[in-house]
Amino acid sequence: MTYLAKPKLFRPDTPKNALGYTRRDYEGAISTLCAGCGHDSISAAIVQASFDLDIEPHRVAKLSGIGCSSKTTDYFLGNSHGFNSVHGRMPSVLTGAALANRDLIYMGVSGDGDSASIGIGQFAHAMRRGVNMTYIVENNGVYGLTKGQFSATADKGSKSKRGVINNDTPIDLVALALQLGATYVARSFSGDKEQLVPLIKGALRHHGAAFIDVLSPCVTFNNHAGSTKSYDYVREHNEAVNRIDVILPHDPISASYPPGSLRRVVQHDGSILLLRKLGADYDPSDRIEAMNHLHERHALGEIVTGLLYVDESAEDLHRHLNTVEKPLNQLRDAYLCPGSKALDALNASLR
Amino acid sequence: MSAMSNVTAIQRCNDFVVKFANVNGSGSASANELFARAIIRMGVTVTPRNIFPSNIQGLPTWYEMRISDAGWRGSRGSCDLMVAMNPQTWDRDIAEIEPGGYLFYDSTKPLPRSKFRDDITVLGVPLTEICNREYSDLRQRQLFKNVMYVGALTALLDMEMAAVEKLISDQYRGKDKLISANFNALKLGYEYAKANLPCPIGLRIEHADSVGDNIFVNGNDACGLGAVYGGATVAAWYPITPSTSVIEAFTSYCRKYRTDPDNGAARYAIVQAEDELASIGMVIGASWNGARAFTATSGPGISLMQEFFGLAYFAEIPAVIFDVQRGGPSTGIPTRTQQSDLLSCAYASHGDTKHVLLFPEDPYECFSLGAQAFDLAERLQTPVFVMLDLDIGMNERLCKPFDWDDQRRYDRGKVMSYEELEAGKDFGRYLDVDGDGIPYRTIPGTHPTRGAFFTRGTSRNAYAKYSEMGEDYVYNMERLRRKFDTAKTLVPTAILREASGPSRFGVIYYGSTSPAMDEAFADLEGRGIHVNTLRVRSFPFGEDVLDFIAGHEYVFVVEQNESAQMRTLLINEGEIDPKRLVRVLHYDGTPITARFIANKIADALDERKVSPIRKQVAS
Numbered sequence: 001m002t003y004l005a006k007p008k009l010f011r012p013d014t015p016k017n018a019l020g021y022t023r024r025d026y027e028g029a030i031s032t033l034c035a036g037c038g039h040d041s042i043s044a045a046i047v048q049a050s051f052d053l054d055i056e057p058h059r060v061a062k063l064s065g066i067g068c069s070s071k072t073t074d075y076f077l078g079n080s081h082g083f084n085s086v087h088g089r090m091p092s093v094l095t096g097a098a099l100a101n102r103d104l105i106y107m108g109v110s111g112d113g114d115s116a117s118i119g120i121g122q123f124a125h126a127m128r129r130g131v132n133m134t135y136i137v138e139n140n141g142v143y144g145l146t147k148g149q150f151s152a153t154a155d156k157g158s159k160s161k162r163g164v165i166n167n168d169t170p171i172d173l174v175a176l177a178l179q180l181g182a183t184y185v186a187r188s189f190s191g192d193k194e195q196l197v198p199l200i201k202g203a204l205r206h207h208g209a210a211f212i213d214v215l216s217p218c219v220t221f222n223n224h225a226g227s228t229k230s231y232d233y234v235r236e237h238n239e240a241v242n243r244i245d246v247i248l249p250h251d252p253i254s255a256s257y258p259p260g261s262l263r264r265v266v267q268h269d270g271s272i273l274l275l276r277k278l279g280a281d282y283d284p285s286d287r288i289e290a291m292n293h294l295h296e297r298h299a300l301g302e303i304v305t306g307l308l309y310v311d312e313s314a315e316d317l318h319r320h321l322n323t324v325e326k327p328l329n330q331l332r333d334a335y336l337c338p339g340s341k342a343l344d345a346l347n348a349s350l351r
Numbered sequence: 352m353s354a355m356s357n358v359t360a361i362q363r364c365n366d367f368v369v370k371f372a373n374v375n376g377s378g379s380a381s382a383n384e385l386f387a388r389a390i391i392r393m394g395v396t397v398t399p400r401n402i403f404p405s406n407i408q409g410l411p412t413w414y415e416m417r418i419s420d421a422g423w424r425g426s427r428g429s430c431d432l433m434v435a436m437n438p439q440t441w442d443r444d445i446a447e448i449e450p451g452g453y454l455f456y457d458s459t460k461p462l463p464r465s466k467f468r469d470d471i472t473v474l475g476v477p478l479t480e481i482c483n484r485e486y487s488d489l490r491q492r493q494l495f496k497n498v499m500y501v502g503a504l505t506a507l508l509d510m511e512m513a514a515v516e517k518l519i520s521d522q523y524r525g526k527d528k529l530i531s532a533n534f535n536a537l538k539l540g541y542e543y544a545k546a547n548l549p550c551p552i553g554l555r556i557e558h559a560d561s562v563g564d565n566i567f568v569n570g571n572d573a574c575g576l577g578a579v580y581g582g583a584t585v586a587a588w589y590p591i592t593p594s595t596s597v598i599e600a601f602t603s604y605c606r607k608y609r610t611d612p613d614n615g616a617a618r619y620a621i622v623q624a625e626d627e628l629a630s631i632g633m634v635i636g637a638s639w640n641g642a643r644a645f646t647a648t649s650g651p652g653i654s655l656m657q658e659f660f661g662l663a664y665f666a667e668i669p670a671v672i673f674d675v676q677r678g679g680p681s682t683g684i685p686t687r688t689q690q691s692d693l694l695s696c697a698y699a700s701h702g703d704t705k706h707v708l709l710f711p712e713d714p715y716e717c718f719s720l721g722a723q724a725f726d727l728a729e730r731l732q733t734p735v736f737v738m739l740d741l742d743i744g745m746n747e748r749l750c751k752p753f754d755w756d757d758q759r760r761y762d763r764g765k766v767m768s769y770e771e772l773e774a775g776k777d778f779g780r781y782l783d784v785d786g787d788g789i790p791y792r793t794i795p796g797t798h799p800t801r802g803a804f805f806t807r808g809t810s811r812n813a814y815a816k817y818s819e820m821g822e823d824y825v826y827n828m829e830r831l832r833r834k835f836d837t838a839k840t841l842v843p844t845a846i847l848r849e850a851s852g853p854s855r856f857g858v859i860y861y862g863s864t865s866p867a868m869d870e871a872f873a874d875l876e877g878r879g880i881h882v883n884t885l886r887v888r889s890f891p892f893g894e895d896v897l898d899f900i901a902g903h904e905y906v907f908v909v910e911q912n913e914s915a916q917m918r919t920l921l922i923n924e925g926e927i928d929p930k931r932l933v934r935v936l937h938y939d940g941t942p943i944t945a946r947f948i949a950n951k952i953a954d955a956l957d958e959r960k961v962s963p964i965r966k967q968v969a970s
C-alpha cells in the first residue's frame with residue numbers, strides 16, 4: 001500500500017483552493033496497489049490538478065475498465081461518482097454517461113491492456129466521436145492485475161520478468177489518438193509530476209476528446225532490465241517537446257519567460273495553455289507534424305512526451321448531435337412525452 | 352384463362368390468401384402494400400407478411416396477405432391466389448396454390464402447358480409487353496409493371512377502383528405528376544383485365560366493417576414510438592435485421608416530437624455504435640447517469656452484450672433492450688422469424704443473473720409494453736428486455752389504436768434527491784431500506800458532499816464500499832433475489848381465456864403467436880375440444896401463471912423455437928413436473944399457423960386417449 005490511512009485532521013495552514021477545499025477533499029479511498037506503482041503517482045497528479053482547477057468534486061464522473069490502473073478511480077476524488085465497468089469497455093460507458101449529462105466533467109482511466117488490447121476498438125471510436133472527456137491510459141506495457149503478461153503496448157524486443165522476449169509490434173495509443181481525431185493529445189510519465197499535473201489540467205479544461213498516455217511503471221512485473229517501461233528506461237529515453245502551464249481565465253499571468261520561447265493556446269472555455277518549447281521547434285497545432293515527429297523519434301528509440309497536439313477549435317459529440325443545452329437527464333416528462341393529442345393524430349395517419 | 356379439369360374453382364368473399372412472389376429490389380413492396388391498404392380501406396381485415404432474403408437485390412421475396420372478414424390475423428399457410436412474378440421460384444409457387452385456386456402471371460412470354468397445374472384457374476396479363484409499349488424508361492417499366500398488376504387484381508377481385516385511386520392520391524399528395532402516372536398504370540392493368548379476363552373471379556372483396564378504428568402499423572415502428580413516449584433520451588445501436596427499423600422509427604419520431612421549437616436542438620441523442628458491446632455500454636453509461644436509454648438488437652447482438660448485461664444486473668443499472676428475434680447465426684434464415692432468444696436473455700451473462708422479459712403480442716403492445724419497460728427498468732434498476740420478433744416487428748399489422756393517459760408520470764424509481772441528501776437521509780447504495788430488495792440510487796452530480804458512490808459489479812457492501820467478505824456478498828445476492836420477487840408483482844400479468852366448457856387442459860403461449868392461437872382456439876372449440884389458454888406477457892412469472900399450470904392436468908406450451916425455451920423457463924422457475932408441460936413447437940422460420948397449433952393439440956389429446964373431451968372428430 002502506498003498510502004497510510006490519513007486521519008481527517010484539520011490544520012489551519014492547509015492550503016485551500018477558491019472553493020475552500022483542501023487537497024484532502026480530492027482524495028479517495030486508500031490505494032491497494034503495490035508500493036511504488038506508477039499508477040498511484042497518477043492518482044496524486046489527478047488530485048493535484050483537480051485541486052488547482054477548483055473543480056467541484058461532485059461535478060466529475062470517473063469511469064474505468066478493469067485492471068490495476070482501472071481500480072485507481074476509487075483512490076481519488078472520493079466525492080465524485082465512480083464506475084468500475086468491464087474490461088476494455090469504459091469508453092462506451094463514458095460515452096453514454098456523457099450523452100446523458102453534458103455538464104459534468106468525464107474522466108476515463110484505463111490501462112494499456114484495457115485500452116490497447118481488449119479495448120482497442122472502443123478506444124478508437126470514442127476518440128473518433130470527440131467525446132468530451134479526459135482519457136488517461138496508465139501505460140506499463142503489461143497486465144498488472146493478471147500478473148505480468150505482455151500488453152499490446154509492449155515494445156518489440158522488450159523482455160518480460162520471466163525472460164520472454166516480445167515479438168509483436170507495439171500499438172502506440174498516442175499515434176492512434178492523433179490519427180483518429182482526438183483534439184488534445186499528450187504523453188507523460190508518472191515519475192514527472194511537474195509535467196503531468198499541467199497536462200491533466202489542460203485536458204480537464206479541454207472541450208473535446210483529450211487523451212494522455214502516461215508511462216506508469218509496474219514495479220512488480222515490469223521494472224527490470226530489458227523492460228522498456230521501467231522507471232530507469234523511461235527516464236533515460238524521455239524527450240519532452242514542451243512544458244505547459246495552465247492559466248485559468250481569472251488568473252494573472254505571473255511567470256516570466258524568455259521571449260520567443262512561449263506559445264499561447266486559448267481553449268474553448270477561455271483557459272490558456274502556455275507552452276514552453278524545449279529543444280527543436282515543435283508546433284503542437286499541426287496534427288501531421290505531431291505524427292511525423294512521434295514516428296521519427298520513436299525510430300530513434302526516444303519516448304516523446306509533452307503536449308503533442310491541441311486543437312483550439314475542438315468540437316465535441318454533443319455539438320455534432322445538436323443536443324439541447326440542458327442535460328438530457330434533467331428533461332422533465334412534459335419535454336419528452338408528446339401526449340395523447342399527438343398520439344390521436346398519429347393514429348389517424350395510420351388508418 | 353385456361354379452364355380447370357376436375358376441381359371446382361374456389362368461391363370466397365373476404366376470406367382468402369393472396370401471395371405475391373417477387374424479385375427483391377424490383378419495387379414490388381410498395382405496390383403490394385398499396386393493394387393491402389386498399390382492401391383495408393374497404394373495411395376488410397388484411398394481415399400481410401413479408402418473407403424476404405437478407406440481401407438488397409435479386410433474390411426472391413414473397414408477400415403473403417391473409418384477408419379475413421372474421422378478423423383472423425395469423426398466417427394461414429398456402430394460398431388461394433398466387434401472383435407469380437418471379438420465374439426463379441415458379442415451380443414452388445405454383446405448387447403452393449390450393450386446389451381450385453388461382454394463378455396470376457405475366458403472360459408476355461408463352462409458357463408450355465407443363466408449367467401449369469390443371470386444378471387451378473390461370474389468369475395471364477402480358478404485363479411486360481404492355482409496359483414496353485407504354486414506357487421507354489427502364490426503371491419506369493419495372494415500377495409501373497407492379498402498379499399495373501394491382502390494377503388488374505382490382506378488377507379481378509371486384510374491388511373499387513376509387514378506393515385504390517384515393518390511396519394513391521393520399522400517398523403522393525402534392526406530387527401530381529406521380530399521381531397521374533400511377534393512375535395511368537393502374538388503369539392499364541384494370542382495363543386489360545376487364546376486357547380479357549373473367550372479372551370477377553371466385554375470390555372477391557366486398558365492403559365490410561371488420562377494421563373499425565384499428566391502425567395499420569408494424570411492431571418496430573411501435574417500439575420506436577413507445578421509446579419516445581416512454582421518455583427515452585439516449586439510444587445506442589448497431590444495425591441488424593430485423594431490429595434496425597426500431598431505431599429508424601425512434602429517430603423519425605424524435606425529429607417530429609422532440610425537436611426544440613425555438614432553436615431546432617435535439618431533446619435526444621442517438622449514436623450508431625461500432626458494435627453491440629458499445630451500444631449496450633452506452634446505454635448503461637447513460638442510464639447510470641440518469642437518462643432513460645435503450646438499444647434495439649437481435650440474437651447475435653444479444654450474444655455480444657452478455658458481459659454487460661451481467662454488469663448492469665449486479666451494478667443495478669436500468670436498461671431497456673428491444674430484442675427483435677430471428678433465426679440462428681449468420682445470414683439467410685436469420686431474416687426469418689423465431690422466438691429463440693428467451694433463455695439467452697432470461698439468464699444472460701455470468702454469475703447468477705436473471706432478467707425481466709416482456710412479450711408483446713402485436714404493435715399495440717410493442718408501444719405500450721415498450722413505454723412501460725422504461726418505468727420497470729428504473730423502478731427495478733435492472734435491464735428489461737422487450738422480446739418481439741420479426742413477424743410482428745417488420746410486418747404491418749392491424750391493431751388497437753395507441754393510447755396514452757396524460758395524467759401518467761414516469762416512474763423514475765428510487766432516486767435520492769438533493770433535498771433528501773441535504774436533510775441527512777442515510778444513503779447506502781445497496782441497502783434494502785424498504786424490504787422489497789430495491790435499493791436507492793443517486794445520480795452523479797446531485798450533491799457536493801453526499802451521495803457519491805463507487806459503482807462496481809460485485810465485491811461491495813451495502814454502502815458500496817469495497818468488500819470481498821462472504822456475508823456482504825450473500826446479503827447482496829439475497830436482496831437481489833427479493834428484488835426479483837418484487838419484479839413478479841410489477842410486470843404485466845398474464846391473460847386468461849376460458850374455454851366454453853370445462854377443461855383439464857391448458858395452453859400457454861406468448862408474443863407473436865397470439866393471432867394463430869386465437870384462431871386455433873376457435874377452431875378447437877368448433878371441433879368440440881375445450882382448452883383454457885393463458886397468454887404470458889412477462890418473465891419472471893407471477894402467481895397467475897403458476898396457478899394456471901397447477902389448475903390443469905396438462906398444459907401445452909406453444910412456441911416458435913426448437914428447444915422449448917418457455918417450457919424450460921416454466922419448469923425451472925416454477926419447479927413444475929416436465930411431464931405436465933407438452934411441447935408445441937414451430938420453428939421453420941415461417942410464422943406459426945392456427946392449423947399447426949390446432950392439429951398438434953388435437954393429435955396430442957388423441958394420443959393421450961382423452962377422447963371424452965372431444966365431442967366430435969375433426970374432419
Ligand SMILES: Cc1ncc(C[n+]2csc(CCOP(=O)(O)OP(=O)(O)O)c2C)c(N)n1
Pocket residue numbers: 066067068069070087110111112113114115138140142143144145146151218
Ligand atoms: C473479459 C475479461 N477478460 C479478462 C479479464 C482479466 N483481466 C483483468 S485486468 C486484465 C488486464 C489489465 O491490464 P491493464 O489494463 O494494462 O491494467 P494494469 O493492471 O496493467 O494497470 C485482465 C486481462 C477480465 N477482467 N475481463
Ligand code: SF4
Pocket residue numbers: 032033034036037038039068069140144145217218219220221
Ligand atoms: S501489479 Fe503492477 S500495476 Fe498492479 S499495482 Fe502492482 S505495480 Fe501496479
Ligand SMILES: [Mg+2]
Pocket residue numbers: 067069111112113138139140141142143144151
Ligand atoms: Mg497495464
